[in-house]
Amino acid sequence: MKQQTEHKNKLATKWLFTKNRSCSCTMPGIWRAVSSCDGCAVIFHGPDGCAHVATLMDLGSQYRIIGDRQNENVDTVPLIASNLQERDSIFGGTDRLRDCIAYVMKTWKPKCLVIASSCVAGVIGDDVEQEAEEAEATYHIPVLCIPYGGFLGGEYSDGYFQTAKLIMERFILPQPIAPGTVLLLGDQMGPCGQYAREVKRLLAGFGLEVKWQFPGYVPFDQWKELSSASLLIPLSYAGQTQGGLEKTAAQWETMFGTPAIRDVYPVGWQNTCAWLRKIARLRQNEELGERLIRQEEKRLADFVASILPVTKNKKAVLGIGRGPRWYNPAETLNTIQRMQMDITAVVLFDKLTAEEKDSVTTAIEQWKTSNTQHFDFPIIVDGNYRQWLDEADALITTDEIMDHPVKQFFIPMVPLAGTDGEIILMRTIYRLLCRYGNKGGIAYA
Amino acid sequence: MSEQNWKTSCHHMSVCALTGASAFFASIPGSFMLINGPLWCYFYAMKYVEDYDASALRRFHCTQPEGNALVYGTEKDLLAGLDFVKENFSPDRVFIINNCSVSLVGDDVAAIAAKADLPCPVYTVDSGGIAGDFPEGYQIALLRVIEEIKKYAKAKTENVAAKPSVNLLGLTPTYFRGEEDIKEIRRILEKAGYRVNAIPGGGSSWDEIMELPHADLNVVLRDELALKAAKKLETEFGTPYLSTGMPYGITGTLNWLEKINAALPGKNLEVVKEEAEKVNARLQFRSSNMQSLWGPLWFDNILIAAPPSEAAGIAEAVRGEWADTGNLVIHFTQDTPLRPTAANEICIAGKDDGKMKETFENWTGGLVLGSSLEASRLVRLKKPFINCTIVLPSYHEIIATDAPLCGIRGAANLFEKIWNAKLQDCMDAVTVKK
Numbered sequence: 001m002k003q004q005t006e007h008k009n010k011l012a013t014k015w016l017f018t019k020n021r022s023c024s025c026t027m028p029g030i031w032r033a034v035s036s037c038d039g040c041a042v043i044f045h046g047p048d049g050c051a052h053v054a055t056l057m058d059l060g061s062q063y064r065i066i067g068d069r070q071n072e073n074v075d076t077v078p079l080i081a082s083n084l085q086e087r088d089s090i091f092g093g094t095d096r097l098r099d100c101i102a103y104v105m106k107t108w109k110p111k112c113l114v115i116a117s118s119c120v121a122g123v124i125g126d127d128v129e130q131e132a133e134e135a136e137a138t139y140h141i142p143v144l145c146i147p148y149g150g151f152l153g154g155e156y157s158d159g160y161f162q163t164a165k166l167i168m169e170r171f172i173l174p175q176p177i178a179p180g181t182v183l184l185l186g187d188q189m190g191p192c193g194q195y196a197r198e199v200k201r202l203l204a205g206f207g208l209e210v211k212w213q214f215p216g217y218v219p220f221d222q223w224k225e226l227s228s229a230s231l232l233i234p235l236s237y238a239g240q241t242q243g244g245l246e247k248t249a250a251q252w253e254t255m256f257g258t259p260a261i262r263d264v265y266p267v268g269w270q271n272t273c274a275w276l277r278k279i280a281r282l283r284q285n286e287e288l289g290e291r292l293i294r295q296e297e298k299r300l301a302d303f304v305a306s307i308l309p310v311t312k313n314k315k316a317v318l319g320i321g322r323g324p325r326w327y328n329p330a331e332t333l334n335t336i337q338r339m340q341m342d343i344t345a346v347v348l349f350d351k352l353t354a355e356e357k358d359s360v361t362t363a364i365e366q367w368k369t370s371n372t373q374h375f376d377f378p379i380i381v382d383g384n385y386r387q388w389l390d391e392a393d394a395l396i397t398t399d400e401i402m403d404h405p406v407k408q409f410f411i412p413m414v415p416l417a418g419t420d421g422e423i424i425l426m427r428t429i430y431r432l433l434c435r436y437g438n439k440g441g442i443a444y445a
Numbered sequence: 446m447s448e449q450n451w452k453t454s455c456h457h458m459s460v461c462a463l464t465g466a467s468a469f470f471a472s473i474p475g476s477f478m479l480i481n482g483p484l485w486c487y488f489y490a491m492k493y494v495e496d497y498d499a500s501a502l503r504r505f506h507c508t509q510p511e512g513n514a515l516v517y518g519t520e521k522d523l524l525a526g527l528d529f530v531k532e533n534f535s536p537d538r539v540f541i542i543n544n545c546s547v548s549l550v551g552d553d554v555a556a557i558a559a560k561a562d563l564p565c566p567v568y569t570v571d572s573g574g575i576a577g578d579f580p581e582g583y584q585i586a587l588l589r590v591i592e593e594i595k596k597y598a599k600a601k602t603e604n605v606a607a608k609p610s611v612n613l614l615g616l617t618p619t620y621f622r623g624e625e626d627i628k629e630i631r632r633i634l635e636k637a638g639y640r641v642n643a644i645p646g647g648g649s650s651w652d653e654i655m656e657l658p659h660a661d662l663n664v665v666l667r668d669e670l671a672l673k674a675a676k677k678l679e680t681e682f683g684t685p686y687l688s689t690g691m692p693y694g695i696t697g698t699l700n701w702l703e704k705i706n707a708a709l710p711g712k713n714l715e716v717v718k719e720e721a722e723k724v725n726a727r728l729q730f731r732s733s734n735m736q737s738l739w740g741p742l743w744f745d746n747i748l749i750a751a752p753p754s755e756a757a758g759i760a761e762a763v764r765g766e767w768a769d770t771g772n773l774v775i776h777f778t779q780d781t782p783l784r785p786t787a788a789n790e791i792c793i794a795g796k797d798d799g800k801m802k803e804t805f806e807n808w809t810g811g812l813v814l815g816s817s818l819e820a821s822r823l824v825r826l827k828k829p830f831i832n833c834t835i836v837l838p839s840y841h842e843i844i845a846t847d848a849p850l851c852g853i854r855g856a857a858n859l860f861e862k863i864w865n866a867k868l869q870d871c872m873d874a875v876t877v878k879k
Binding site for chain 1 (some may be wrong): 450451452453459460461462463464483484485486489509512513545546549552573574575576577578747798799817818821824825826827838841855
């Protein structure tokens, strides 16, 4: 089966879909918000397959962490689907949900039950909230219900933050502040992920200790204590999830008076410096902050010096197929510039909508004008970029390109944080440029 | 409480019927799959198939309907999706697969597809999660194709030269080492003198599948994937069927072949027996040598977690032919009447989740033959185990060689994997400092 776009001298990204519409589902977000909260159990009021998808996601995340040589030690809580079937579309599925709740209570004896509804339940019109209320009265445990109807009610992040909100409003009580303790807000692959590990390392420089990561990784019995943290650090980056995260952080500040660092995130070197300075000001020790920045800067500079013999003047093309909701090209451009590579072109892939292309183009032009160095690389939007790839040493890309031998580096979906994150990115690109011959494939950080 | 099956997903892994149907259709060369449903469901189905068939990602697309479409219908989204296919691809046929919520809308999908005026046939099915898991979706797809066979079936003709001929039902490349297993089963049967007429879902072309009624016997290798279809083919075309399960181990493979031979005599069984004896002698010799150095292939516990055909067959082969244990536990990931005598304990996902939980929590060490899910559970519970992957999902083992798990070559492969896993465990015990 031949793809006709080949005749137009266009290359195609590996996956064909665009993300201009609803592209995820609220249920895995709800699951992830409590997935490692010991004492909870989660019911998906939907087909079994919905729970399998969430489990596959979880498995992928776990093995990614293991691949990073991290000793992942947080177990997940039971996830059970009510197993909605075709006949339930006629008679309704609430009886099935009630039975499922009874089964979960008998088998898993949770201290808190979380119920998420699927698109099937949404179409059928099951009153899931009513069932949740009855379950709470029957079993005398809290039952959180997020009746978003799978993808009908929003995206993954909507389910995730709504669950966090419900937990905050219902369970977390004001507590005396424990000095020096930090609460991380958000996921980014959990406590063993690079983001949380790096944030913990950087905060340790200020004598701060991360006690919890919320939601998702705090046992139910400890929820009420969370407001004792002296500082709230949201783990964010850009785009879609940032709105929900910042809103949640703002609500936390209002409810518990905990200061939060919520307008700058340690992704990319410049942002990491700004983030460290903000914490230093909050700790009223700006001198310490500058000292830490100098230490980190030296690490970074030492590393860059070690790779420059390979990276300097190498031709790089930046390929973007991820919309502005998920990706900001500025950090990647900064990284390429730091490695003293020659940015020869930026390619906007066809999977971006016209609106997204405009927005990304504006972001790149802004980066150019804010930079002290002069750049005149083209931004290619018409899909005819083969010649640029033919001449490039590497394609730094959000999407794998098929049918072209250029060496490719995949820009991570989950951002890499801090100095370590920047070093990991550059090390992977450096290793790609060191590659002898052409083994094909794409390099992941 | 009514009689229900509640499967706890951390103890049981499958994927939904959307994936099962997609996997079946994707195995037919020249086919394009258009998922009428949200991107999320599409992506997981496509990715699952694509992991084992790199061409799949160029043969899948989705309509991405908005929420309103579930009230007013998906016609606009579906026509846009079909236009995309028409503009960019030239498939031999398109399968439109409705996901679960879209299947409740009640669109006349075939009529909408006709409006798109594609230059190739378009077939439609409802196969979302409410239809069940992978096996149910696979069955839906197979039965849908049989509907087409009914329309175009030619009269069965006697062809003595082509006898004895069989169809192989219930095979798929979208199982762990599925493609390799298909080749091995075909190799053994052809060596034994059978003509393999068609393997629907296992790589046969559309034209070959349309010839399904022309075989002498339908061999059902996985009941959960194809028993319904075999019964349908018997009713519609008079072709008898035989449920055999998958052939694991040397003895297991010969028993499996004898079973087929009893129903439909093969021309050349002796050649297969000779090969089996030769391989078995090699395995026994190697095993004795290794045992003299490393001790017996003993495991305090063996856990086998897999779909029925895999779990039952591998349990008999592992315990009957290679390894010893005092406790063999099976976790069947789908319901089944199978009760292999090699097992000390049998749990069925959805019925015995409490007991399955205890298997993991009380685990004291031994051999685990399953997927990355079981390995994940035991890693998180910090339990010691020796691991061989036999089913998907497989995150911690790469499939690169063409070695199968079943048949004679599969027996040697599994024997080697289990021995090497034990040896690696011995080495880790003295070299890995944690």
